[in-house]
Amino acid sequence: MSSEPRPVVTDSGIPLDPIYDATSVADDLAGRLGRPGEPPFTRGPYQTMYRERLWSMRQYAGYGSADDTNARFRYLLDQGQTALSVAFDLPTQLGYDSDDELVLSEVGRVGVAIDSVEDMEAVFAGLPIDQLSVNFTINGTAPIILAFYLVAAERQGADLAQVAGTLQNDILKEFLARKTFIFPPDHSIRLVADVVEYCSEHLPRFNGISITGYHAREAGCDAVQEIGLTMASAIAYTEAFLARGLDFDAFAPRLSFHFSSQLDLFEEASKVRAARRMWSSLALERFGAKKETSARLRFFSGCSGATLTAQQPLNNVVRSTLQCLAAVLGGAQSIHVMGYDEALEIPTEESVRLALRTQQIIAHESGVAKVIDPLAGSYFVEHLTDEIEERAWELVRRVEDGGGLVELLAQGVPQRWVAESAYRYEQEVRSGERVKVGVNRYVDDDGVVPPLFEVDGASAARQRERLAGRLAERDGDAVAAALATLRTALVDGTNSMPHIMQAGRVGATLGEIADTMRAVFGVYREPQPW
């Protein structure tokens, strides 16, 4: 035994006292809490929260061809899932068609392959778009995917004013962490703004961007950095939208957020309470919101794939349960729970169903959804919420002093913060300071592996055949004309969305539209970390 007791800290390194009492909590607790549905929104974005409506159970899904994904969606809806979340394959995320020679082995691999509007129609075949809420995990090609979805909705006869859902569309976090960017930052942000402007004019039920801390967290940063960097992103986007002449209260109510939910239960719940307070203060004090809904932070919570272990994979069921619980205690609007096998492969139908059942058991059996913000007034939670908020503001100030997030990303600075945190985490696992059950404590080497998902090798070939069929049928002159018009809009700076939709309508592919953008904007290569 060591003679010096190690300090006890949260996952983010916040030191913890052994016990908290009334002296641990800020004086104006009532003011800092407010009421649910009212600024500063510490207790939740809505007055009634889960009493009136549970969070959306939104399992992330998609693989293979459009037909494969359609089948998985029908399965999930049959099992009681209440909203959809589409995963796209890497070629689709990066603007390549399924027949591009750069990408042959990646078609349909980590998500569905979308080459054309017809693929999007097939994904939603038999699923009424005007009655669904769909999340699209897409960024570099977000305007194209939204345009294809809207054309598919038109073809179903849907009213665009009824189209609901969320487009991830956060390109800054791609430069920061996830790295599926295509174009340089300034052009990328312009495309984000095209979408947000289009949504605020035509899609009143649709969130045109989901400002995301999730990926930086998964890439290694801690909870405080996650919140601080997300707020720095929110500032950068808001300033870009305002610079374009958009009215804050026209777009702010439809801004959505996306956080990770990891294992330090109280820190995770406190983190999102702090985030709601921070956005409320930014919106009302810095950006002069006139509507209260502009200051209301709503978020999707993804449980954490990075915390799951390949060793003893069934333990991940327990980890995911705690993460889902943390998201519920924090007041999430929408939650995804990971499959226990995701450290090994994309999840099987069985593990996806268990992940959904985890949400349902927490919702209907645990009792935690019966009251709003059940942790409020806990000396510990209120102290932690204040502490996280203060530390996250400090990071926001650091980013602003460095010239803002876009400038720092160009220098590779926040990318380094994230990589250094990831390395620190691994060193703590290595030293045993951070306990990972089954990895550095309670290890057994029985090598038991659950049955894993098998990718259908023929699915990519089917997708390419389907694309070849589309290319043969379409009117090439109409496609060329639509792409030329789009090119002009991209150069002129007029909103590109209607032109992308028109290109999709006449049969232009995702790769062709992305190539048109690449020709105008160029492509981005990131600065090297060392």
Next chain:
Amino acid sequence: MSTGVRPRPRVVLAKPGLDGHDRGVKVVGMALRDAGAEVVYLGLQQTAAQIARAAAAEDADVIGLSVLSGVHVDVARQVLAACAGEDLGDVPLVVGGTIPPADVIRLRDLGVRDVFPVGTPLDDLVARIFAIAATEEEVPDEQ
């Protein structure tokens, strides 16, 4: 060709394909560097040909690929072929990432020298890469 065990093995790391998740490769790079290796990280979206050319130019002792998107077998096959084309067939290739157990065997059968699935202890990984770099030298160091 090297003529003795380098005091600092040179490891070329890359992310082939379109996958952007670079947490793992960066952690591995930092751990190798801290252990005394020279690390050259080529970055994202590297083609097999680019990786082979860079490994030749850098006189790599080991090439490491990080793949989380499930295409590790295809990509390893392509990189091995490109290395053979560059006359680099003897530079050992290692692969890490989200790799199911059955694929560890498939990769080794292809000629991948070592495989580091998610969850490989970092010390273990560093030691194995150093050992591979050392055994690759033509003439052992004279003590």
